[in-house]
Amino acid sequence: MQKSAMINNEIIRKRLAKRYAKERRFRLYGVASITISIAFLLTLLVNISLNGLPAFQQTYINLEVNLDEDILGVTSSSNDKEFLQGNYSKAIKSSLKTLFPNVKGRKNNKALKQLVSSSATYQIRDFVMDNPNMIGTTQSFWFLAKDDIDVFIKGGIDRSLPETDRRIKDLQLIWIDQLLFDQRLEKRFNFTFFTQSDSREPEQAGIKGAVVGSLLVMLVTMLLSFPIGVLAAVYLEEFAPQNNKWVDMIEININNLAAVPSIVxxxxxxxxxxxxxxxxxSVPLVGGLVLTLMTLPTIIITTRAALKAVPYSIREAALALGASRVQMAFHHVVPAAMPGILTGTIIGMAQALGETAPLLMIGMVAFVANVPQGIADPSTVLPVQIYLWSDSPERAFIERTYAAIMVLIGFLVMMNFIAVIMRRIFEKKF
Amino acid sequence: MKNKVKYVAAAFGSVAIMTVSTSAMSVVRSYIDVVGSSTVYPFATVVAETYGKKTRRKTPKIESTGSGGGMKLFCSGRGINTPDITNASRRIKYSEFKKCQKNGVKDIVEVKIGYDGIAIANSKQAPVFDLTRRSLFLALAKQVPSGNKGVLIDNPYLNWNDINSKLPNTRIEVLGPPPTSGTRDAFAELALEGGCKTFDWIKQLRTKAKQLKKAGDKIGAARLKNRYKNICHSVREDGAYIEAGENDNLIVAKLVANPKALGIFGFSFLEQNSDKVQGAIIDGVKVNFDAISYGSYPVSRPLYFYVKKSHVGKVPGIKAFIAEFTSEDAWGKEGYLTDKGLIPLSDKERYKVWKSANNLTPLELKSE
Structure with missing residues (x-):
């Protein structure tokens, strides 16, 4: 008797030990998988930040430009058309020439002109057009440095390489060194990146157009998908006849739609x-319409789940006190389900914000240099801008690609943060 | 809560109004709409930007759809909703021209803008490759001729020195664009077909096809032509040719990581990354600006854009855009397009194209 009990005890102890070991192992697996995902996420974020951070700085070059009538070919009384045809690049050339008087030869002179970005010409033109009375004076300007110079200053080009292997030649190195010595070369915060739209010159390129485009697309998507999605869900959940094969079919189809690849x-x-x-x-209107199709199933499904979670007693109480079914739904059930509805909507919108594939088909993968003024102007969106830059040959676009990714991630984090806050605000305990 | 319902109704209403107002707006368009080749995209965008800044008008919108996709959109009709200009990394095909005519796009202005070179390159850490088009074909074709005339065998070559003992003793490993890419088409046509044609009996397939066509045997001609194309354009699928995606920057990065591999990409990417990768010598010619411009580098192709004449005057600025594209500042020998990697036309050809482009001389194409 005692012996058999002891054997039993032994078996139980062994089993217990096994069970504890199993539990420890499981916890270990859990911790390991979380560690691995965090490690992946961190590598990704660190990699993006390291590559993208240089883009938030930009090299500028300071030049004294003589706004001489003879050089520019315009006078203070010129009309707009004459101003547009003025020879502003000549003014820059002569300004560079006074700094480096010993440059000879066509090729070297061209290289000299390419110290500053092509936007310098338009910078002078706009200055002269705004201040015609300044013609004839000498003004000090800070111009954007050309992308190669910028990459070099940020350490992207190794000066110890043989000259043929460098984008920056020996002569340019001498100029840069002198400009640095004269304190005419400076790294500053890259405002251009936030105030300008796409450009083929990396130093002039910015994300403003893409951000505005994204916001317009999101606006259209939200104005359409939120009301349609919520109303569809409320009808299906609160008003549609139960156990009806049509309703069942619609439900199955909505669930299937949520899994359809976005390019479709x-x-x-x-x-x-x-x-x-x-x-x-290529306009935000059509982009918003397409993304509405894509987000609708997500919103309908999450809204229905949120409505289902509202206790049935609330409905019964409302009906018992004489509320109509519409009153019951919109005065009681929907407000109670609001946190879930909003979370679903915001997650759907965040998904739409990062989408490129469906936009490819409707022409939003395009070069658009103007900031869109409305939903009928051609525009592109942030993820598309990232894609376009990553495919550009100029090396200075690489850091801008990563910087744009940082901005996109920033937006996504913000949206998820808003979702959390919304849930807190609207949350009700039953 | 009633306010919420009102808000929803208001939102609906405003969207409906926006939709109506935009469809009214689509009747006129204040910006130039450009579609087409991804190879021409980097050049067309610079011109568009300069045009916009110089004239202070709206910058043209440029979509990168590929040459074929651009033609399809361009030829879809005359309406103002169709593109005004399409870019192409090859000449318009007769079939596309025919389709354009059928859809009412009668007058098309052709503008040849310059050349684009395709570089075959490897990492700077490895020695320069000295290749011929024939050895490139033998290295990358799906099937290669064996000793006997007319017999093809699956590509047996594993190492470069299996093809030619002077080539290095390393595995054949070439990173290149997928079949959907225009660069791949051009590479197949210029490099592979160029090497393929050095086998007499394969070359004869095409001459025979032409003879048959003249004699009226269309089916026989098509059969031979297809066989010729199949031999010359098929790329091996056993892992020696690695499809590395459309992104040329990615191929450059992979070459740096793997000094034994060769990569195929646009010349402008080679120029931008001259500290990391070097171009191979093809048929004795090293790829560089002058070699492509003079036509001695064999793997280069002409680039074009096509203008819908009926839109000139309806959409503002098309003439000014053509003028900017064909100005010496842009496509000239020292122009800003050469900074982006475009190889300019000769002076004579430039003048000829400039004249026909700015006079909007419509294109005439006879059947092939």
Whole structure:
């Protein structure tokens, strides 16, 4: 008797030890998988930041420019058309020439002119047009440095390499060294990156157009998908007849739609909105319409889940006190489900914000240098801008690509943060 | 809560109004709409930007759709919703021209803008490759001719020195663009077909096809032509040719990581990364600006854009845009397009194209 109990004890102890070991192992697996995901995330973020941070600084060159009538070819009484045709690059050339008088030869002179970005010409033109009375004086300007100079100053080009292997030649090194010595070369915060739109010159390129485009697309998407999605969900959950095969079929289809690859929505948008309704290509309106199709299933599904989570007693109480079904739904059930609805909507919008594939089909993968003024202007969006820059040959675009990724991630984090706050504000305990 | 319902209704209304107002707006367009080749994209965008800044008008919108996709959109009709200009990294095909005519796009102005070189390059840490088009074909074709005439065998070459004992004793490993890319088409046509043609019996397939066509045997001609194309344009799929995606920057990064590999990409990427990668010598010619411009470098192709004449005057600025593109400042020997890697046309050809472009002389194409 005692012996058998002892054997039993032994077995139980062994089993217990095994179970404890199993539990410890499971915890270990959990910790390990979390560590691995955090490590991946950190590598990604650190890699992006390291590559992108240099883009927030930009090299500027200081030049004294003589705004002489004879050089510019305009006078203070010129009209706008004459101003547009003025020879401003000549003024820059002569200003550089006074700094480096010994430069000879066409090729070297061209290289000298390319110390400063091509935007310098327009900077002078705009200054002269705004201040015609300054013609004839000498003004000090800070110009954007050309992308190669900028990359060199940030340490992207190794000066110990043989000259043929460098984008910056020996002569340019001498000029840069002198400019640095004269304190005419300076790294400053890169405002251009936030105030300008896309450009083919890296030093002039910015994300403003893409950010505005993204916001316009999001606006259209939200104004359409939120009301449609919520109303559809409320109807399906609160008003639609139960156990009806039509309702079941719609439900299955909505669930399937949520899993459809996004490029399919792009093709649909191309055929329907552009082909059938004649909406112009590449505008935020058509982008928003396509992304609405994509986010609708997400919003409907999450809204229905949120409505389902509202206790049935609330509905019964409202109905018992004489509320109509619409009153019951919109005065009691929907407000109670609001945190879930908003979370779902924001997550759907965040998904739409990062989308490029469907936009490819409707022409939003495009070079757009103007900031869109409305939903009918051509525009692009942030992820598309990232894609376009990553595909550009100029090396200075690499850091800008990463910087744009940082901005996009910033927006996504912000949206998720808003979702958390919304949930806190609207949360109700039953 | 009633306010919420009102708000929803208001939102609906405003979107409806926006939709109506934009469809009214689409009747006129204040910016030039450009589509087409991803190879021409970097050049067209610089011109567009300069045009916008110089004239203070709206900068043209440029979509990168690929040459074929651009033609399809361009030829889809005359309406103001269709693009005004399409870029192409090859000449318009007769079939595309025909389709344009059928859809009412009667007058098309062709503008040849310059050349683009395709570089075959490797890492600077390895010695320069000295290749011929024939050895490139033998290294990358799916099937290669064996000793006997007319017999093809699956590509047996593993190392470069299997093809030619002077080449290095390393595995054949070439990173290049996928079949959807225009660069790949051009590479197949210029480099592979160029090497393929050095085998007499393969070259004869095409001459025979032409003879058959003249004799009226269309089916026979097409069969031979297809066989010729199949032999010359098929790329091996056993891992020696690695599809590295459309992103040329990625190929450059992979070459740096793997000094034994060769990569295929646009010349402008070679120029920008001259500290990391070096171009191979093809048929005795080292790839550089002058070699492509003089036409001695064999793997280069002409670039074009096409203008819909009926839109000139309807969409503002098309003439000014053509003028900017064909100005010496842009496409000339010292122009800003050469800084971006475009190889200019000869002076004579430039003048000829400039004249026909600015006079908007419509293109005439006869069947192939």
């Amino acid at each position: 929505f792009g093709l649909l948008g191309l055929a329907v909105f552009i082909g059938l309704f004649g909406v112009p290509r």
